[in-house]
Amino acid sequence: MTETPTEDGGAQPETEDPTESGRPSVLVPLAVLEGESLPNGTPELLASAHVVLLGYHVIPEQTAAEQAREQFGETAMSKLGEFADRLAAAGSDVETRLVFTHDEGTTVDRLIYEHDCLAVLVPNSTERVESVLVALRGTVGVGRNTRLVAGLFSESDVEVTLYHALNEGESIADGESFLNGVRADLVERGMAPDRIEVVVEDADAAVDAIAGHGESHDAVVMGETDPSVTTFVFGMPSEQVAERFLGPVLVVQRERPEE
Amino acid sequence: MDDPDGSGDPDGSGDSVDSDASGPGIVGPAADVDVPDALADVVDADTGEGELERTIGLTGGLAIGIGTMIGAGIFVFPGLAAENAGPAASLSFAIGAVVALLVALPTSELATAMPRSGGGYFFISRGLGTAPGAIVGLGLWLGLVFASAFYLVGLGSYAGQVFLEAGIALPVDPAVPLGVAFGVGLTALSLFGTENTASLQNGIVTVLLVILTLFLSYGSLDALGVFGTESTPERFFPPGGLLPVLQTAALVFTSYLGFAQVATVAGDIKDPSRNLPLAMVASVLVVGVFYVVTVFVATSAFGSARLGEFGETAMVEVAREFIGFPGAIAIVIAGLLATFSSANASILSASRAVYAVSRDDLIPAAASRINLRYGTPHVALGLAGGPIVVLAATGQVELLAEVASFLHLVMYGLICVALIRLRRERPDWYTPSFRCPAGLVVAGVGAFASFALIAFMQPASIAIGSVVMTLSYVWYRYYAIDVDLEGDF
Numbered sequence: 001m002t003e004t005p006t007e008d009g010g011a012q013p014e015t016e017d018p019t020e021s022g023r024p025s026v027l028v029p030l031a032v033l034e035g036e037s038l039p040n041g042t043p044e045l046l047a048s049a050h051v052v053l054l055g056y057h058v059i060p061e062q063t064a065a066e067q068a069r070e071q072f073g074e075t076a077m078s079k080l081g082e083f084a085d086r087l088a089a090a091g092s093d094v095e096t097r098l099v100f101t102h103d104e105g106t107t108v109d110r111l112i113y114e115h116d117c118l119a120v121l122v123p124n125s126t127e128r129v130e131s132v133l134v135a136l137r138g139t140v141g142v143g144r145n146t147r148l149v150a151g152l153f154s155e156s157d158v159e160v161t162l163y164h165a166l167n168e169g170e171s172i173a174d175g176e177s178f179l180n181g182v183r184a185d186l187v188e189r190g191m192a193p194d195r196i197e198v199v200v201e202d203a204d205a206a207v208d209a210i211a212g213h214g215e216s217h218d219a220v221v222m223g224e225t226d227p228s229v230t231t232f233v234f235g236m237p238s239e240q241v242a243e244r245f246l247g248p249v250l251v252v253q254r255e256r257p258e259e
Numbered sequence: 260m261d262d263p264d265g266s267g268d269p270d271g272s273g274d275s276v277d278s279d280a281s282g283p284g285i286v287g288p289a290a291d292v293d294v295p296d297a298l299a300d301v302v303d304a305d306t307g308e309g310e311l312e313r314t315i316g317l318t319g320g321l322a323i324g325i326g327t328m329i330g331a332g333i334f335v336f337p338g339l340a341a342e343n344a345g346p347a348a349s350l351s352f353a354i355g356a357v358v359a360l361l362v363a364l365p366t367s368e369l370a371t372a373m374p375r376s377g378g379g380y381f382f383i384s385r386g387l388g389t390a391p392g393a394i395v396g397l398g399l400w401l402g403l404v405f406a407s408a409f410y411l412v413g414l415g416s417y418a419g420q421v422f423l424e425a426g427i428a429l430p431v432d433p434a435v436p437l438g439v440a441f442g443v444g445l446t447a448l449s450l451f452g453t454e455n456t457a458s459l460q461n462g463i464v465t466v467l468l469v470i471l472t473l474f475l476s477y478g479s480l481d482a483l484g485v486f487g488t489e490s491t492p493e494r495f496f497p498p499g500g501l502l503p504v505l506q507t508a509a510l511v512f513t514s515y516l517g518f519a520q521v522a523t524v525a526g527d528i529k530d531p532s533r534n535l536p537l538a539m540v541a542s543v544l545v546v547g548v549f550y551v552v553t554v555f556v557a558t559s560a561f562g563s564a565r566l567g568e569f570g571e572t573a574m575v576e577v578a579r580e581f582i583g584f585p586g587a588i589a590i591v592i593a594g595l596l597a598t599f600s601s602a603n604a605s606i607l608s609a610s611r612a613v614y615a616v617s618r619d620d621l622i623p624a625a626a627s628r629i630n631l632r633y634g635t636p637h638v639a640l641g642l643a644g645g646p647i648v649v650l651a652a653t654g655q656v657e658l659l660a661e662v663a664s665f666l667h668l669v670m671y672g673l674i675c676v677a678l679i680r681l682r683r684e685r686p687d688w689y690t691p692s693f694r695c696p697a698g699l700v701v702a703g704v705g706a707f708a709s710f711a712l713i714a715f716m717q718p719a720s721i722a723i724g725s726v727v728m729t730l731s732y733v734w735y736r737y738y739a740i741d742v743d744l745e746g747d748f
Contacts (some may be wrong), residue, residue, distance in 0.1 A: 020633050033631070055309070062449045065311040066526050067614050067636060070630050073308025101312030102527065202521045203398040259390070 002246040011161035023050040023093065024151035026250065029108055030083065031096070032076045033057045038083040043090030045219055045248055048152050051087050052115045053099040055080040056107055062085060065100045073098070113256055118148045119221070122242040122249040126218045131159040133217040135210045136182060138167065141223065145252050146182060150189035160186070160196050163213055164201040174202035207237045214245035221250045262513035313529040320521050320534050322461045323604060324542025327517025329467060330601030331660070332596040335413040335571050336511045337557045339657065342567025344507040345497040349554035351507035352514070354521055356547030360711060361705035362544050362671040363685040364695040365678040367536035370522040372681075372691035374531040377615030378523035379670045392744050393637030394728050394737035395670045396616040399728050402642060402666030403609035406516055407602055408650035409659035411445075414598035415651075420591050425568045432570070435654040442651050445603055446644030449610070450635055470593045471549060478556035497563075502715075510716040514550060514662040516667050517601070518543045519674075520608050520652065524616075532692035536671040559679040571656065585636040609643035621739045635735050658723070661716045665724030668709045675706035686746055 026046055029037045032055035055076050059068045073194040076098055084094045095115070114119065134149055136142060149160060161181045166172070187193050198235040203209035214220045222238055242249040280542035315323075332352065340348035369382040377703050380399050384392025414440025422429055497503045518539045521528075528534050553574070557566055560577045574594065578586035591744045614636055630637045650659060681689050694703055713721065 057309075059629075060609065062640070063523070063629060063635055064526060064611055064614060067618070067627055068629055068634065069309050069311060070618065071627075072631075077308055092674030099312050100309055102314040103312065106314055107312045168295055 023048060024118040024148045025050045025052060025115050026148075027052045027054060027108065027111055027115065027120045028087075028123060029054045029056060029082075029104070029120065030123060031056060031058070031104075032079050033072055036123070037079075038086055039248065041126035041129055041218070041248065042088050042123060042134045044129045045126070045250075046087065046121070046152070047091040048155055048238070049092050051092045052111060053084055053087065053094055053096045054108070054111055055083075056098065056104055057100050058104050059100060059102060061102055065102065069100045071115075073100075076245045079163060084152045086259070103173050112253055116231060116256070117146055118151075118252060119250045119252045122238065122243060123253060124246055124248045126178050126182045129156075129158060129218050131161065131217045132219045132221060133161050133163055133210070133214050135165075135206075135213075135220065136179065136224040137164075137165045137206075137223055139178065141252075141254055142182060143185075144255065145221065145223065146185045148250065148252055150186050150191055154186075154190035157195065160191065161199055161213075161217065162196065163199045163201070163210065165201055165206040165209050172200055172202070182193060213246035214241065214247065217247075219250065220245055221252060223252050225256050266567065267516045270640075279529055281318075298508065304636070308589055311526060313527055313531075315524060315528045316530075317534045317538060318461060318539030319349075320524075320528055321542050321545075322464045323524065323672040324521045324538055326460050326600040326602070327469075327520045327604040327608075328514055328542065328546045329464075329517075329549065330379045330410055330413060330594075330597035330599075332511060332514030332546060333553045334417065334574055334597050335409075335656070336514060336592075336660075337365070337554055337577075338566045338573030340507050340511050340554060340567045341558050341563040341573070343497070344503045344562040345494065345509070346555070346558040346609040346686075347496050347504045348507055348563075349551045349557065351504050352547065352550040352554055354505070354508040355512045355515050356543060356550070358508075358512065358671075358705070358708045359518060359543045359547070360540065361708055362674060363539045364536075365675050365698065365702045365705060366415045366519055366522055366570050366671075367539050368695040368698065369674060369678060369681075370525050370535045370539075371532045371693040372689055374528065376523060376526040376611055377673050378520050378525065378617075380612060380615050383670065383673045383677050384521075385746055386681050387673065388745040389586060389621075389739065389742050390732065390735055391673055392619075393616070393621050394731045395673055396612065396619075396621055397731035397734060398666045398671055400609055400612040400616065400643070400729055401646070401731075402411040402516075402663050402670070403605050403612055404646045404667065405659050406513060407605035407643070407647045407649060408442070408556050408597050408653075408665035409439075409513060409656060409671055410602035410605060410684055411442045411647065411651040411658050412654055412659065413571055413698065414438055414441050414595065414602055417591060417598055420572045420575055420594070424591060435470060435652060438654070439648055440604065441599070442644065442648040442731055445599075445606055446640060446648070449603070449607060449644075450593050450637055450640050451629075451633055455671065460600055460604070463596045467593055467600075470589055471553075472587065474578060474582070474589065475552045475556055478560070479552060482556055482559035505715045509664065509712050510657060510661060512668065512712060513549075514546070516524055516663065517545065517546075517604070519667070520604060523608050523611050536693045606640070606643050608646060608655070609647070610639040613639035613642050619744055620742050621735065642735055658717070658720055662718030662723045662727075665713055665716060665720055668713050669724070669728065672706045672709035675709065677701040678702040679706075688746060 005238060026049045028051055057068060057072060057076060059065060076217050080098055087094045097111060099107045132147065132254045136145060146172050153160060162182055164179050166175050179200060183196050186196060201209060210220065210222060220241060222241060238249055238251045340351060344351050367450050373381055373385060375381050380392060380396040383395045412434060418437040419433035422433060450475040461540050521535065521538045525531055525535060557577045558574060560580045566573045574589050575590050578590040614627040616622050617624055626642060627636055679699055682698055
C-alpha cells in the first residue's frame with residue numbers, strides 16, 4: 001500500500017473523539033464514480049477539520065452491491081486516495097470510507113452517526129476562503145454551530161458573518177442579542193472579535209435571503225432543516241441554498257440520539 | 260495439461276483456504292451473536308475496495324419472497340391443479356409447503372453462515388465442492404429462466420383476459436405473444452431502468468395481499484354456507500387416489516420457488532442473522548396458507564373439471580361466480596400484478612445467478628460486467644432475458660413449470676446435503692448465527708422429500724431437467740475443472 005494519511009474506516013476506537021480534540025468532524029460525500037471530484041477550495045475550507053471523506057456509488061436494485069464493488073472498487077479507492085491526499089496536504093486529518101449502496105441517504109445517515117459528524121459538506125467549489133456566512137435560526141442546537149465555526153476558522157483569518165432572519169414575534173433587538181451571545185461564545189472559543197460581523201434582518205423567505213447574502217461570501221454554514229424529516233443532507237432548504245449559492249455549504253447536523 | 264494445473268493449483272487454493280479460515284476464526288469468538296449483527300460485520304469488513312450498504316429490511320425480504328411466489332400458486336395453477344387432483348389439490352399445495360419449509364430452515368442456517376449474494380449456489384459450491392456447485396449454479400440460472408418463462412405465459416394469460424373482459428375478440432389466443440412481449444419489456448426495463456423496483460415490489464405485494472384476503476375471506480364464508488347456499492363438496496380425493504395428488508404437488512411446487520430468492524440477495528439484507536430466516540420461513544407460511552385456501556374456495560365454486568377448462572385464468576371465473584363482474588376485474592388486476600412481480604423478480608434472480616457463477620470463474624468473467632452508465636449487469640441480464648423470451652414463446656405452461664421445479668428441487672436437496680456435511684465436519688469458517696432446530700433430521704427429510712418429489716413429474720420434464728444438469732456438468736469438465744471453491748470465501 002502506498003503511503004497515505006488515510007486511516008482504515010473499520011472499527012475506530014473511541015479513545016480520541018475528534019470533536020473533543022478541537023477538530024470538528026465534517027462529512028464530505030462524493031459520488032466518486034460519477035466523476036464528482038473534490039471541488040476547489042474544499043481543502044482550504046476544511047484545513048482544520050477532521051474530514052470523513054465518503055466516496056459512494058449508487059447502484060440500481062437489480063445489481064448486487066458486491067458485483068459493483070468487485071468491478072469498480074479499486075478505481076474508486078484510488079480516486080478517493082488522491083482526494084484524501086489533497087485534503088491532508090492542506091492540513092486536515094482525513095478518514096476515507098468507500099460505500100457501494102442502493103440508497104445514498106441511508107449511507108450518509110449511517111456515517112454521520114458512526115463518525116459523530118458535526119456537519120456535512122455540500123461539495124461545491126469556491127476560489128478562495130476569506131469570508132463565511134453563518135446562518136442561525138435560533139438558540140436550539142446553536143452550540144454545534146459555534147463549535148464547528150470556531151473549530152474550522154479560529155486559527156485562520158477567515159471573516160465570519162453571523163446572520164439571523166427574524167422569526168415571527170421577534171424584534172431586531174432580540175435578534176441582535178441572540179447573535180451577540182453567539183459571537184461571545186465564538187470569541188471565547190478563540191475567534192478574534194474583529195473578524196465577526198453580525199447581521200439581523202426581517203426577511204420573508206429565509207432561504208432566498210441566505211442564498212442572496214451568500215453571494216458576497218465564499219461559503220455558507222447553516223443548520224439542518226426539519227428534525228421530523230429523516231436527516232438527509234440533501235434535505236430541502238440547504239439544498240436550495242446550495243443550488244442558488246453555487247458555493248460550498250456546510251450543513252450542521254442536529255445532535256444524534258444515542259443508538 | 261495436467262502438470263501446470265496440477266502443480267499450481269493445490270498451492271494456491273491451499274493458501275487461500277488457510278488464510279481465509281483464520282480470518283473469521285479470529286473474529287468469531289470475539290464477536291458473539293448479538294447486536295449489532297456480528298455476521299454482517301464480518302462479511303462487510305472493508306477489504307480495501309469499499310464497503311457494502313445493506314438496504315433491504317425484513318419487509319423488503321418478505322416482499323421478495325412473497326412477491327416471487329404468489330403469482331403462480333394463486334393465479335396460474337388452481338385450474339390446472341384441480342383438473343388433475345380435484346379438491347385434494349389443496350393437499351398438493353400443503354405438501355409443497357411442507358417440502359418448502361423443510362428446505363427453508365436449512366437454507367436459513369446456511370444463509371446466516373454465508374450471507375452472500377448467490378444463495379443456494381454459493382452454499383453448495385462452498386459446502387460440497389465445485390462440481391455440484393457448477394451443476395447447481397448453471398442449473399439455477401436455467402431453472403430461473405424456465406420459471407420466468409412460465410410466469411410470463413401466466414402474465415400473458417391475464418393480459419389476454421383484459422381483452423376478453425373488455426369484449427374485444429381476438430383471432431388467436433394472445434397469452435403467448437403477450438408473454439413474449441412482456442419478457443422483452445421487462446428485460447429492457449431491468450437493463451435501463453433506475454426506478455426503485457424494491458419499493459414498487461413492496462407496494463404490489465401489499466395490494467395483492469389485501470385483494471386476496473378480502474376475496475378469500477368472502478369465498479370461504481360462502482363456501483362454508485355462512486351466506487348463500489353451502490356448496491356440495493365433491494369427493495375429496497381424485498379417482499387415482501394419492502398418486503395424482505403427489506403428481507400435482509410436483510407440478511405446483513413452482514409456486515414455492517421464491518423463498519430461496521431471499522437468500523440470493525443475502526448480501527444486501529440488513530441484520531441478516533435475524534431477517535433472513537424470518538423472511539424465508541414466514542413467506543413460505545404466508546403463501547402456503549393462501550394457496551390452500553384458494554384451492555378450497557375455487558373447488559367449492561366449480562367442479563374440478565370445469566375449473567380445468569378455465570385453464571390459467573380459472574380464478575377470474577371463480578371471482579365472477581362469487582362477486583360478479585367487479586370481482587372478476589379485481590382478480591384480473593391482482594393476477595397481472597402478481598405474475599408481473601414474479602416474472603420480474605425471477606429475471607433479476609437469474610441475472611444474479613449468472614453473476615454468482617461468473618464471479619467464481621465457472622463461466623467467463625465478461626458475463627458479470629456492469630455497464631457503468633446504467634449500473635446494471637447487461638450481459639447477465641441478456642443471458643437471462645434472451646432464453647426466457649424464447650422459452651415463453653413455446654407456451655408450454657406445465658412443462659416450463661416442472662422443469663423449473665426440477666432444477667430447483669435438485670438444488671434444494673443438495674442444500675440439505677450441504678447442511679448435513681457442514682454440521683458433521685464443522686469447518687472453522689462455519690459459524691451460522693441461526694441454527695435450524697433438529698437440523699440433521701430436518702435436512703435429511705428435506706433432501707429426501709426434494710428428490711422424491713422429482714420422481715412424480717412428467718417424463719418429459721425429468722428428461723429436459725436431466726439434460727440441463729448433464730450439460731452443466733460437461734461444461735464444468737470442459738471449462739472449470741481447475742476451479743476449487745470448497746470452503747473458499
